[in-house]
Amino acid sequence: MLKDLKISVIGPGAMGEAIIGGLLRRELVSSEQMLVSHPREERRRDLQARYGVGVSDDNVGAARWGQVVIITVKPQMLKKILPPLRGTMAPGDLVISVVAGATISSFAEALGHPAVARSMPNTPAQIGEGMTVWTAADAVDAQQRGWARTVLSALGHELFVDNETYLDMSTALNGTGPAYFFLMMEAMIDAGVHMGLSRRIAEELVLQTMLGTVRYAQQSGLHPAQLRNAVTSPGGTTSAALSELERGGMRTVLADAIWAAYRRSVELGKQG
Missing domain, CATH: 3.40.50.720 (NAD(P)-binding Rossmann-like Domain)
Structure with missing residues (x-):
């Protein structure tokens, strides 16, 4: 073409x-x-x-x-x-x-x-x-x-x-989105190092886990909530971790961050 x-x-x-x-x-x-x-x-x-x-x-x-x-x-x-x-x-x-x-x-x-x-x-x-x-x-x-x-x-x-209004919305998801994942990677790797893993091992564990999780989600066709429930055993390690994330307001903070990115995209358009 x-x-x-x-x-x-x-x-x-x-x-x-x-x-x-x-x-x-x-x-x-x-x-x-x-x-x-x-x-x-x-x-x-x-x-x-x-x-x-x-x-x-x-x-x-x-x-x-x-x-x-x-x-x-x-x-x-x-x-x-x-x-x-x-x-x-x-x-x-x-x-x-x-x-x-x-x-x-x-x-x-x-x-x-x-x-x-x-x-x-x-x-x-x-x-x-x-x-x-x-x-x-x-x-x-x-x-x-x-x-x-x-x-x-x-x-x-x-x-x-x-x-066209979807472009500012998508900027907050796909445009800015990689930074959210990079921050999550960094936090998980640092936690692994704090527990006693070498940085090399922690990085390999986190990066491959994230990559495999995304590919699995793509191929499964299931809603993320279904996938999360499938790996969350009652009283298990995942349940304990998710409880802390929810208590810390992860959903709210992430949603606020995405809205902030959206508002900034709109502002940049007005300045232009």
Whole structure:
């Protein structure tokens, strides 16, 4: 679907590089089809050496060159990045935003270009195991939606939603979600070390337990409460542990954290 299509990536940080690497690794495009724009020469040299893509420090030129223009900057940078790009896209071009909180309308108005898709990937995208939620403006036609779906699939799993408000909600789950799991991993590993395990053993136990648990949940198709009940024997070790977690308000704290992430995503969109 992306054959002979020219793709520009503006502001490639970790997520932008994940898109570049994913597209090339899956052989969805060739390096000659990609142009990367970044202000730092060191970063440009690194990306060119690693992936063989074209590089530039000219965002306007990159936007004009690409038929699919992927913008992967920090939300705070949009007021600087977008205005110079206004009027640079041809009618058939597609803009894909990978910017937390930034609305489709803010992109379309700033660029003077209605064909905008908005996405929210997460950190595992860097190894092709991401979860990306995305949506598109009404002006994005079927072919352009196919381009967006194919590009975002290079990051792992992709899920289209037809309501843009779901993007801020998903930011609080899949976008910010890895940090919740990293914190849980860290706490479990530290507890294991405190009990007397070596850090190496504790890390291996925790990481494989988490990985296996997720895969088991995916394959079982059961509700998490059913899975939890199945491993909780009356008066056993799991029951004792879960009692402490509930007493400590784990559900409430986690829910509050997710709501805080959602509110911040909305705030970032308003600032943009």
